[in-house]
Amino acid sequence: MSEPIIEVNRRKVHVLETGSGAPLLYLHGFADVHSVKESWLPFHEQLAERARVIAPAHPGCAQTDENKDIESVEDVVFHYLEVLDALKLDHFDLVGSCVGGWIAAELAVRHPEKIRKLVLIGAAGLFVEGALIGDVFMNAQPEYGSSYASLRAMLFASADQPHALDMFPDGKGELEDEVRRYQMLRLSSRIGFKPPYFYNYSLRNRLHRIASPALIIWGEKDGMVPRAHGDVYAAGIPGAKLAIVRGAGHSPQAEKPEETAQLVSQFLSP
Amino acid sequence: MKPVQLFCWHFMAYPYLDKDFDEKEYTGWVTVPNRLWDNGKARGLYREYIDQLAYADELGFDGMVLNEHHQNIYGLMPSPNLIAAALSQCTSRGKIIILGNLLPLHLNPMRVAEEYAMLDQMSDGRLIAGFAPGGGPETFNYDIPSANTREKFWEAADLIVRSWTEDGPFAHEGRYFPLRYVNLWPKPLQKPFPPVWIPGSRSPSTMTEVAKRGYCYFLSSRSHGGQTHRAQQEFAQVLEKHGDKYHPFRFGILMSTYVAETDRQAREECEEGVWYFLKNCLKGHLRREGRQLTYGPGIPYIPAAAWREYLKGYKPGGKLLGDVENWDELDASQSIIVGSPETVTRRIQNLIEKAKVGNLLIQFQLGNMPNHLARKSMKLFAEKVAPALRHESLTYFDKEYPGVNVEQSAEAVH
Numbered sequence: 171m172s173e174p175i176i177e178v179n180r181r182k183v184h185v186l187e188t189g190s191g192a193p194l195l196y197l198h199g200f201a202d203v204h205s206v207k208e209s210w211l212p213f214h215e216q217l218a219e220r221a222r223v224i225a226p227a228h229p230g231c232a233q234t235d236e237n238k239d240i241e242s243v244e245d246v247v248f249h250y251l252e253v254l255d256a257l258k259l260d261h262f263d264l265v266g267s268c269v270g271g272w273i274a275a276e277l278a279v280r281h282p283e284k285i286r287k288l289v290l291i292g293a294a295g296l297f298v299e300g301a302l303i304g305d306v307f308m309n310a311q312p313e314y315g316s317s318y319a320s321l322r323a324m325l326f327a328s329a330d331q332p333h334a335l336d337m338f339p340d341g342k343g344e345l346e347d348e349v350r351r352y353q354m355l356r357l358s359s360r361i362g363f364k365p366p367y368f369y370n371y372s373l374r375n376r377l378h379r380i381a382s383p384a385l386i387i388w389g390e391k392d393g394m395v396p397r398a399h400g401d402v403y404a405a406g407i408p409g410a411k412l413a414i415v416r417g418a419g420h421s422p423q424a425e426k427p428e429e430t431a432q433l434v435s436q437f438l439s440p
Numbered sequence: 441m442k443p444v445q446l447f448c449w450h451f452m453a454y455p456y457l458d459k460d461f462d463e464k465e466y467t468g469w470v471t472v473p474n475r476l477w478d479n480g481k482a483r484g485l486y487r488e489y490i491d492q493l494a495y496a497d498e499l500g501f502d503g504m505v506l507n508e509h510h511q512n513i514y515g516l517m518p519s520p521n522l523i524a525a526a527l528s529q530c531t532s533r534g535k536i537i538i539l540g541n542l543l544p545l546h547l548n549p550m551r552v553a554e555e556y557a558m559l560d561q562m563s564d565g566r567l568i569a570g571f572a573p574g575g576g577p578e579t580f581n582y583d584i585p586s587a588n589t590r591e592k593f594w595e596a597a598d599l600i601v602r603s604w605t606e607d608g609p610f611a612h613e614g615r616y617f618p619l620r621y622v623n624l625w626p627k628p629l630q631k632p633f634p635p636v637w638i639p640g641s642r643s644p645s646t647m648t649e650v651a652k653r654g655y656c657y658f659l660s661s662r663s664h665g666g667q668t669h670r671a672q673q674e675f676a677q678v679l680e681k682h683g684d685k686y687h688p689f690r691f692g693i694l695m696s697t698y699v700a701e702t703d704r705q706a707r708e709e710c711e712e713g714v715w716y717f718l719k720n721c722l723k724g725h726l727r728r729e730g731r732q733l734t735y736g737p738g739i740p741y742i743p744a745a746a747w748r749e750y751l752k753g754y755k756p757g758g759k760l761l762g763d764v765e766n767w768d769e770l771d772a773s774q775s776i777i778v779g780s781p782e783t784v785t786r787r788i789q790n791l792i793e794k795a796k797v798g799n800l801l802i803q804f805q806l807g808n809m810p811n812h813l814a815r816k817s818m819k820l821f822a823e824k825v826a827p828a829l830r831h832e833s834l835t836y837f838d839k840e841y842p843g844v845n846v847e848q849s850a851e852a853v854h
Binding site: 230236238241306307308309310311312313314315316320340341342345348349351352353355356357359360363364365367 | 576579580583584585586587588591728729730731732733736737738739740743744747748751752754755756757758
């Protein structure tokens with residue numbers, strides 16, 4: 171395991187790495203490493219059995235320095251181009267969940283040559299008429315003084331499943347988990363909390379540029395990014411396959427780790 | 441030194457909700473269904489409210505206070521500048537305080553600079569210009585991303601003041617509002633520029649930015665326990681750090697009151713309006729019921745380090761003002777002071793001395809309080825409470841702040 175903090179263009183970037191094999195860049199979503207947990211989820215550990223999994227924390231998340239000039243997903247993509255340079259990654263597998271999936275898709279349409287294979291899990295980023303992306307910010311405000319049930323219901327198949335309660339408990343959770351959750355909302359508000367809400371209108375018509383094989387994974391009961399977005403991703407990326415994870419909500423990587431990791435590993439295997 | 445300044449604040453609540461509103465509706469803010477708006481009842485409501493403010497001017501209050509809110513039953517003033525324009529023409533004496541225009545909600549800060557300059561001219565120099573960043577609900581009303589709200593806010597506020605004071609045309613090379621030809625017509629009447637007030641909720645960074653610029657700090661809290669006193673002390677320390685000195689007119693607070701002939705009568709007369717205000721108007725804002733939109737992780741406008749500090753002291757599920765269950769709890773919150781002129785005078789004077797505050801922004805009309813009761817309370821206050829407060833506060837300020845010339849404060853000369 172290497173030193174978790176690297177310096178990129180005079181900013182600190184927190185990068186976790188585990189496993190060995192072909193490089194796999196993982197970009198985190200909400201119920202995830204860096205945005206709740208300090209360490210890997212079982213999902214990542216399973217991926218690491220066959221790959222070198224590299225997970226940077228987004229700008230302002232975990233120990234990555236905040237960058238107040240980030241105002242759009244474009245700025246985040248550029249940040250990651252510099253991270254890739256620093257990590258000397260020029261050809262790799264790319265996996266992203268939710269906001270991380272959006273960033274992954276934006277990266278892939280700009281630099282299709284860098285991506286060996288692409289996996290998007292419940293990815294935000296598209297405008298799909300009649301299928302609004304859910305308001306994670308409103309749901310992050312407590313109800314009845316201390317309940318985060320509606321946030322859990324948005325991010326998981328149900329509000330009372332153990333993973334959901336562990337990562338987004340009512341009241342006050344473990345302090346540093348709370349801070350990481352807040353940091354992820356803050357980063358997300360920079361790129362997603364304004365019209366357009368968590369999407370880039372132009373992305374849809376750029377998806378055809380993606381040249382790598384692509385797997386689109388969606389939770390059967392995604393309460394944040396409607397299933398219709400998965401269909402549009404799958405239809406827009408040439409040759410992409412769509413896989414539905416039964417019983418999962420918006421966070422298959424946390425809810426159904428074994429099944430989701432297996433889908434990803436199988437798809438990535440040479 | 442001058443006596444305490446007594447301003448009449450009107451929030452312009454929607455007063456026609458049914459009795460089962462709290463039971464049936466999830467919130468009074470942002471998503472409160474607008475099918476509840478009843479034109480049959482609401483016709484003439486703005487006239488009634490504007491007349492109450494004009495009455496405050498007649499009664500000798502030092503000014504009238506307005507503010508900006510959107511999509512709620514708490515305050516029907518998405519554009520306080522419209523009400524201010526009306527007041528500029530039907531009053532002649534008191535200050536018109538707008539606390540304030542929510543700058544991040546305006547596409548271009550020059551619009552605020554222009555409207556405030558117009559209002560200053562229209563009111564013959566009576567404008568007190570408030571700038572506010574907006575709270576949680578407004579973030580959702582207009583989908584304002586929160587992480588850079590504060591920076592945008594201060595860039596806008598500084599641009600407005602620069603446009604009032606510097607000859608144009610000039611180019612503003614800002615991060616958020618770059619403009620090539622800033623050249624304000626009309627200019628404001630007051631020189632060097634209208635007093636600027638900025639609301640805050642004890643955040644050290646807001647206090648620092650206010651102190652740097654010599655503005656008046658207004659504490660936006662509605663309850664006045666030890667926190668109000670602490671806010672005053674903190675702001676005084678920040679001022680000192682910037683080579684400035686605190687005096688009571690650098691600071692303002694919001695409170696509510698109801699005055700009647702006796703304590704008992706006061707409570708009887710205002711109770712319906714008070715509970716309407718607490719349970720309906722504060723639902724979604726200062727209540728645990730439903731979803732509280734005012735502060736929290738979904739509106740992440742403070743840096744993560746500040747959020748960590750806040751969390752350390754945060755106890756989830758704590759009671760907010762709207763959660764009080766009985767009159768004693770309400771009394772203890774020092775938010776709504778109810779009673780005879782003697783009781784109200786004593787309690788407010790106590791608050792003035794504890795908080796060393798010179799600007800009292802007082803809400804009279806609460807919730808669905810009928811017009812005649814609001815006016816009666818205002819009149820009794822003006823006749824029986826205000827003279828005593830002015831006398832006692834002047835004595836107190838003279839003793840506590842000897843030799844301070846408030847007219848030459850940084851706020852006035854800048």
